Amino acid sequence: MHETVIAESLLAAISQEAAKQSAKPIAAKISCGTFNTVNDEILRFAFTAAAKGTPCENVKLQIEHKPIQGQCQKCKQNFDVESPDKRCPHCGSGDFQLLPDAPLVLEEIEFE
Amino acid sequence: MQKKKIGKKILSANEEYALKNSRFLARQKKLCLNMISSPGSGKTTILARTISELKGKIKIGVIEGDIQTDFDAQKIRATGAPAVQINTGGACHLSAxxxxxALQNLPLADLDLIFIENVGNLVCPSAFELGETAKVVVLSVAEGDDKPAKYPAIFAKSKVLLVNKIDLLRAGDLVDFDVERVKADARKLNKGIEIFPISAKTCEGMTYWYDWLLKSVRAQHQGLAFDR
Structure with missing residues (x-):
């Protein structure tokens, strides 16, 4: 349920930009990494609740998930890691090093 | 209709506080460990035991995070160590x-090590940096050995994994828990993680944890870079 804090921070960031642009925001695109453990449904629900009665009411969220990547310690190629059991799709090795996870980012706002 | 590229980190406000805390702690040469686990894994018991056993060697203070009550801070104060209680009033994690x-309300000049006991939750606290020197994840054997695979974020981000309540493993086949599986899964996510199987109740394995703490406090005193 940390999505409520994320929703409030996101609302603040969109509101700030909207005030700067003097325009009404209608959609926002965000991206997040695996380890931000964002649940889309909860984030949308929390954002709707937080934005009610503000100029950001009705802003549609587009949420992109960037899977965490690992680097194979044998052939040095990068690949998505869905579970700790993952093996390198290039050489089959199970020895990988996780690369830094993508942060939570407000990528783009669409204005009316 | 127009689109504008933003590229702003959504949790930047928290990250600014975290950076401020981390710089402050580095300047003060204090080791600060953020302890994260499910409710009931034994965080408070581990802390109380650690404080008592290391009395005379290092001085420890604790920041306690709970949704409600100051039960945990009371248990820490009973050991003679200073504790500050934060009640989050429903929030599932602490923020920077x-x-x-809380750091302003601890007698920092007298302390070597500050523990932050986060709200019991294996998911949310891992997404909020507090400015700590390192994270310590606690997993008790009754929770099951599939947790690193199910909740990878916290195991990937922690410097230490304490596998607690190993005394229960002697209870015949009452608890199915494969310590080796946990070690292997955690190391797949995090090659450098230190893993200490312990029982805070019987003290089994605790000396390895104490040695790691003493070594890390010394390194922080000397201003050595702490490898997360």
Whole structure:
């Protein structure tokens, strides 16, 4: 349920930009990494609740998930890691090093 | 209709506080460990035991995070160590701004090590940096050995994994828990993680944990870079 804090921070960031642009925001695109453990449904629900009665009411969220990547310690190629059991799709090795996870980012706002 | 590229980190406000805390702690040469686990894994018992056993060697203070009550802070104070209680009032994790305030309410000059006992939750606290030197994840054997695979974020981000309540493994086949599986899964996510199987109740394995703490406090005193 940390999505409520994320929703409030996101609302603040969109509101700030909207005030700067003097325009009404209608959609926002965000991206997040695996380890931000964002649940889309909860984030949308929390954002709707937080934005009610503000100029950001009705802003549609587009949420992109960037899977965490690992680097194979044998052939040095990068690949998505869905579970700790993952093996390198290039050489089959199970020895990988996780690369830094993508942060939570407000990528783009669409204005009316 | 127009689109504008933003590229702003959504949790930047928390990250600014976290950076401030981390710089402050580095300047003060204090080791600060953020302890994260499910409710009931034994965080408070581990802390109380650690404080008592290391009395005379290092001085420890604790920031306690709970949704309600100051039960945990009371248990820490009973050991003679200073404790600050934060009640989150429903929030499932601590945030860096709360830690900035709490640090001001601890007698820092007298302390070597500050523990932050986060709200019991294996998911949310891992997404909020507090400015700590390192994270310590606690997993008790009754929770099951599939947790690193199910909740990878916290195991990937922690410097230490304490596998607690290993005394229960002697209870015949009452608890199915394969310590080797946990070690292997955690190391797949995090090659450098230190893993200590312990029982805070019987003290089994605790000396390895104490040695790691003493070594890390010394390194922090000397201003050595802490490898997360």
């Amino acid at each position: 701004a709360q830690i900035s305030d």
